Amino acid sequence: MSSPCLVQRTLLLLAVLVGLCACNATPDKRVLQYLNTDGFGNRYSGNAEEENWVAIGDEIGIDDPYQEELQITRTQVDIDGTVILPELGAVVVAGLTRTQIEALLMEKYSPYYDLLDIKVRIFTQGKFYFIFGEVENSGQQQFPGDLTLFEAVMKASPKTDSGNLGRVRLIRADPRDPFIQYFDLSDIFTRGDSTFNVHVHERDIIYVPPTMLAEFGYFIDALLFPVKFVLESLSSAIFSYNALRGAGSYYNTGQGIF
Numbered sequence: 001m002s003s004p005c006l007v008q009r010t011l012l013l014l015a016v017l018v019g020l021c022a023c024n025a026t027p028d029k030r031v032l033q034y035l036n037t038d039g040f041g042n043r044y045s046g047n048a049e050e051e052n053w054v055a056i057g058d059e060i061g062i063d064d065p066y067q068e069e070l071q072i073t074r075t076q077v078d079i080d081g082t083v084i085l086p087e088l089g090a091v092v093v094a095g096l097t098r099t100q101i102e103a104l105l106m107e108k109y110s111p112y113y114d115l116l117d118i119k120v121r122i123f124t125q126g127k128f129y130f131i132f133g134e135v136e137n138s139g140q141q142q143f144p145g146d147l148t149l150f151e152a153v154m155k156a157s158p159k160t161d162s163g164n165l166g167r168v169r170l171i172r173a174d175p176r177d178p179f180i181q182y183f184d185l186s187d188i189f190t191r192g193d194s195t196f197n198v199h200v201h202e203r204d205i206i207y208v209p210p211t212m213l214a215e216f217g218y219f220i221d222a223l224l225f226p227v228k229f230v231l232e233s234l235s236s237a238i239f240s241y242n243a244l245r246g247a248g249s250y251y252n253t254g255q256g257i258f
Contacts, residue, residue: 035175036175040173040203043081043095044056044081044095045095045203046097047201048124048127048143048145048202049146049201052098052124053095053096053122054077054094054095054096054097054122055094055126056077056078056081056094057076057077058076058125058126059074059075059076059077059122059123060072060074060075060077060093060120060121060122060123061073061075061120061121062085062118062119062121063119063121064116064117064118064119065117066113067116069086070085070086070109070113080092081093081095082094087109088109091104091105091108098120098121098122101120102118102120105118106118124143125142127142127202128143128203129143129147129152129202129203129204129206130204130205130206131152131153131206131207131208132205132206132208133163133207133208133210134158134163134164134210134214135153135156135157135159135163135208136156136157137157138156141155141156143200143202146199147200148198149168149170149185149196149197149198149199149206150185150194151200152200152206153208156208158208161214162211162213162214163208163209163211164211164214165184165186165189165208166185167182167184167209168182168183168184168206168207168208169181169183169207169208169209170200170205170206171204171205171206171207172201172203172204173203173205183198184196
C-alpha cells in the first residue's frame with residue numbers, strides 16, 4: 001500500500017522541481033528591462049560607413065550662410081547625448097545621423113528665423129572596434145572607417161612566433177543576430193588572394209588565436225605554474241635568508257649572534 005503512495009510523492013516532487021527549473025529559466029519582466037537588446041547594449045548605434053551618426057564624445061559643427069549667430073565651429077556631445085545650441089539650449093542629438101540632425105534643427109529654428117539653410121558636420125571620436133589575442137597592441141581601437149580585416153590585424157602588430165593568421169576570428173556580437181566567422185589571412189601572403197579580407201565594422205571584435213605550438217606551450221606553462229610558483233617562492237626565501245645572514249655578519253658585534 002505504501003509503494004503507490006511513494007511513487008506518487010516522487011512523481012509530484014519531480015513535477016515541482018521541473019516547474020521550478022522552468023520558472024528559473026525564464027527571466028521576469030524586470031530582468032528583461034535590463035538585458036542588452038542591441039550590440040553591446042549601447043543606447044545609440046548605427047552604421048557610420050553608410051551614414052555617420054553621432055555618439056557620445058563626438059563633436060558637431062553647424063553652418064548657416066544666412067544666420068551668422070547659428071554658426072558653431074565645434075561643440076561636444078555631452079554624456080546625456082545633448083549639445084547646447086543658441087536659442088534652443090540642450091538638444092538631444094546622440095544616435096542621429098547628419099541629415100536627421102539637420103532636419104531637426106531646421107524644424108526647431110524655423111519659428112525664430114525666416115531664412116535657414118543649416119548644414120551639420122560630425123567630428124568622430126566615439127566609435128571603436130576591438131582586437132585581442134596574439135597581437136602586440138590589443139584592446140579598444142579607434143574606428144577610422146574603410147578598414148579591412150587585414151589592415152586591422154597588421155595595425156595591431158601580430159606576434160610572428162605565435163599568431164595564427166589562418167584562423168582569425170571576426171565577431172559581431174548581438175543578442176538577436178550574432179555573427180562569428182573565421183578568416184584565413186595567410187592566403188594574402190601565400191597566394192595574393194584577398195577574398196576574405198572583409199571590411200571591419202565599428203564595435204567588431206577581432207581575435208587572433210595562437211598557433212598549435214604556442215597553444216601547447218601555454219598549456220605546459222599553465223600546467224607547471226604551481227611548481228614554478230613554489231620554486232620561485234623558495235628561491236626568494238633563500239635569497240632573503242642569505243641577505244639577512246650577510247647583513248647580520250656585517251654588523252656582528254662579536255657576541256656570536258650569527
